[in-house]
Amino acid sequence: MxxxxxxxxxxxxxxxGLGCMGMSEFYGPRDDGESLQVIHRALDLGVxxxxxxxxYGNGRNEQLVxxxxxxxxxxxxxxxxxxxxRDTAGNFLAINGRPEYVRQAxxxxxxxxxxxxxxxxxxxxxDPTVPIEETVGAMARLVEEGKVRFLGLSEAAPATLRRAHxxxxxSALQTEYSLWSRDPETEILSTCRExxxxxxxxxxxxxxxxxxxxxxxDDLAPDDWRRMNPRFQGANFQKNLDLVRxxxxxxxxxxxxxAQLALAWVLAQGQxxxxxxxxxxxxxxxxxxxxxxxxxxxxxxxxxxxxxxxxAAAGQRYPEGGMKVVNR
Numbered sequence: 001m002x003x004x005x006x007x008x009x010x011x012x013x014x015x016x017g018l019g020c021m022g023m024s025e026f027y028g029p030r031d032d033g034e035s036l037q038v039i040h041r042a043l044d045l046g047v048x049x050x051x052x053x054x055x056y057g058n059g060r061n062e063q064l065v066x067x068x069x070x071x072x073x074x075x076x077x078x079x080x081x082x083x084x085x086r087d088t089a090g091n092f093l094a095i096n097g098r099p100e101y102v103r104q105a106x107x108x109x110x111x112x113x114x115x116x117x118x119x120x121x122x123x124x125x126x127d128p129t130v131p132i133e134e135t136v137g138a139m140a141r142l143v144e145e146g147k148v149r150f151l152g153l154s155e156a157a158p159a160t161l162r163r164a165h166x167x168x169x170x171s172a173l174q175t176e177y178s179l180w181s182r183d184p185e186t187e188i189l190s191t192c193r194e195x196x197x198x199x200x201x202x203x204x205x206x207x208x209x210x211x212x213x214x215x216x217x218d219d220l221a222p223d224d225w226r227r228m229n230p231r232f233q234g235a236n237f238q239k240n241l242d243l244v245r246x247x248x249x250x251x252x253x254x255x256x257x258x259a260q261l262a263l264a265w266v267l268a269q270g271q272x273x274x275x276x277x278x279x280x281x282x283x284x285x286x287x288x289x290x291x292x293x294x295x296x297x298x299x300x301x302x303x304x305x306x307x308x309x310x311x312a313a314a315g316q317r318y319p320e321g322g323m324k325v326v327n328r
Contacts, residue, residue: 001046001173002292004274006120006135007079007171008196013077015267016290018042018285019215020065020204022215024057027208027220027280032064033203034281039068043075045289052204052278053081053124054109058090066113073115079153079172079200080109081124095325097127099138105227106142122152122174125325132160140168155326156288158191165195175327177201177273179210179247179262179304182230183327187215187258193272204266204275205259206231206313209240212248212258229316239314246307256294261282265304305319 003012021027023035039050052065069076082105085093094166096105097310109118121137121142142148152172153164164170165272168313173192181203192199205211207226214220217227229320244258251261259277266275279285296304316323 001048001072001289002270004059004197007198009150009171009196011077011119012050012152013198013274015046015274016049016263016289017051017200017274019048019276019278020050020052020061021056022278022280024061024064026056026225027278028224030057031280032201035064036068036277038279038282038285039065040060040072042070042279043072044287045286047285047289048075048077049079049276050076051079051200051327052113053084053122054105054112055084055086058086058088059108059112061217062112064107064114067275070114070224077119078113078115079120079122079152080113080118081122081174082109083124083127084296095125095127097123097130097132097135099134102135102138103142111280115147118148120152120172121148121151122172123156124154126153126156126328128328132164136164136167140269143164143168148196154202155328157327158187160328161188163190163208165197170195170197171201172198173277174200174202174204176317177266177275178204178206179265179308180206180243181317182308182310185280185310188327189270189273193270197272199270199273201273201275204277210244210258210262211249212244215241224324227321229317231313231317233315236315243308243312244280247304250303250307251299254300256291257287258289258300259287260294261304263288264294264296265301267292269300 019265052061148169154174248258251258277288
């Protein structure tokens with residue numbers, strides 16, 4: 001397994017991480033037994049970067065990851081997040097970055113995970129009602145107390161990232177990035193590189209669309225969140241499917257899968273970028289990990305740039321409400 005540096009620390013994370021969100025919610029039925037097998041297989045293969053959040057499954061995903069790590073805690077760099085608040089029914093209520101909430105959320109995550117410390121603790125979304133300095137200041141106190149090792153932000157704008165980094169070193173910024181979500185290239189990636197912050201790419205397979213396995217909205221479960229995503233709806237779906245078919249054609253020529261080609265592209269964008277694709281099956285996990293061995297030539301990269309340039313995907317990456325809370 002290849003590794004990449006976390007921020008400016010000496011800690012190395014696997015070049016391909018594992019996003020655990022879909023194991024508990026959003027992408028259809030869940031199978032905890034199979035998910036545990038996927039996490040264990042990931043650890044066996046050298047994947048040490050596991051990503052979860054308190055909001056995934058309303059705490060169930062942290063509990064699942066905690067179960068998977070029993071007896072294997074030293075093999076994982078464990079990342080989780082706080083800030084999105086839901087009620088017991090799962091309804092999203094608010095974003096909370098208040099210092100007192102930071103501590104409460106961290107303690108609750110530690111209990112659910114069953115661990116003594118969190119390796120990388122993210123603010124999941126920026127709370128516009130609380131100065132970022134106050135939120136990160138509270139996160140920094142968790143570092144001082146040994147509850148957290150490194151700090152991160154998710155979906156933070158460059159200006160916010162700079163202010164946060166002045167308060168306490170930020171080791172990672174997590175934002176959506178893939179062949180069909182290339183917005184970070186305009187300013188976010190350069191800001192991360194200037195500050196020495198690792199860029200963690202979530203949804204590097206375009207929420208599964210770039211895998212080529214989704215041919216119709218009917219391929220999604222009735223309760224799959226993607227049915228509400230603009231890129232999976234109406235005319236947008238067909239336009240995006242046409243783009244994916246071109247990726248599929250290139251993948252066939254190279255003797256790889258579309259998912260591997262899409263992941264290899266993300267990995268080729270810089271040694272400071274770490275994608276965290278999700279995987280619900282061991283076969284998908286192994287397929288994703290193998291992408292780290294694919295070398296793309298300049299011609300390959302140029303061809304992918306031509307197929308899916310910045311802004312090529314049809315539709316926004318979230319419904320309107322979701323777009324209001326990203327990159328701020």
